[in-house]
Amino acid sequence: MYADNYPWLENYVRQNSGNDSDAQDVFQESIAAAWLNLRQGRFEGDKAQFNAYLRQICRYKWINQIRSAARSKIIYSDTLLEQEAESDGLEVLKDQLQQSSLLQECFMQLGTKCRQVLRLFYYKKKPLGEIAGSMGNTEESIKTIKYRCMMQLRKLFLEQNKRHGGV
């Protein structure tokens, strides 16, 4: 996925007032958002369509970024403006990205131990027994910690989403 899209993004950002470091940031945020939407069933399609979707997110994020802050003085290139005008479903995408961003913010509000347990179980896909061994706990206590952490995340997300007008 990286190999398919990152060189494209690097060129795109370079041609539109950015540098490689900007491209790296945009890519990290976009790939996380795209995958989150994929996992939530908000995207259906094959690999090529997913790449197109990811690139749409990248473009959207970069346009937003150069539009804000000190970069607002930059004159958009014709190509960039054309691409922005042609972006379909921009509002839908914007909503999806806001929710993805909110979910990630909530996750980062969890304590270190919570993030560590959830990382090992859901991201690294480690068995509970192995996690328990590496953290000096019993398997049963790790299971309970995981449950409590997920409930904490659930509470944070529901509260903050309600505040943002969702749910």
Place this chain on the structure above:
Amino acid sequence: MEGYREHIDQQLFEQIEAYLLHTMEASERYRFEAAMAADEQLQNEVDLQQKLIAAAQTAFLGHEATQHIPIAKSKAPVKRISFKWWHAAAAVLALVAATWFYQSKTITPGKLFAGYFHADPGLPVAMSSTSEYGFYDGMVSYKEGDYDKAIEIWTGLKEKELLTDTLQYYIGVASINKNDFEAAVQHLLPVAEGKTGEWRQKAVWYLALAYIKTDHIAEAMKWLRLLQNNSEAQLLIKELQKISS
């Protein structure tokens, strides 16, 4: 919280989790899906938990996956530094190395290699359940500094004729990281010889470094001359000219 339950007990949480992670028995899955169809709140809870699990997974795609980079060739426990700092650190190291080499009367290919080499950080580890699983599985090992394991996984893909420039390139840089320069040249050369391709420039750089380390200075300079827009490469050529003159 309209549409959601007041409280989810641990048993229900684990049941939903088993459904989402596909660890539920087929018969239980059938019953669970029937229960969801009859209970909108339960369906909402399943959707919500799916979002939360995805958040736990994607948080690391955007952060941890690319921010921790092993230091190549270290026999001590792998040191990890942030990606952005790695760029800065690499630039500073190159500058320090260049200054030192200018002042030193004993420039050797080994010293030049040590001064200019910085390990490729690898790719972000993305999706784990796609056709690219094998590649990313290898990338996890690469990022953990287990280059033997990474090469073993990627070579397995190669045997299945799934070899691409990306694979060739990463087998090459993993070989450099484990000081197997012969293998590095073997894998990087075809990528560097390609007329186009996103990995070509990087392959040329690491190929040149592998040649330097093995004292093939003329060959290294030949490749470095292709990197006309790379100031680090141009500086390295000057250093090599001192050795070869």
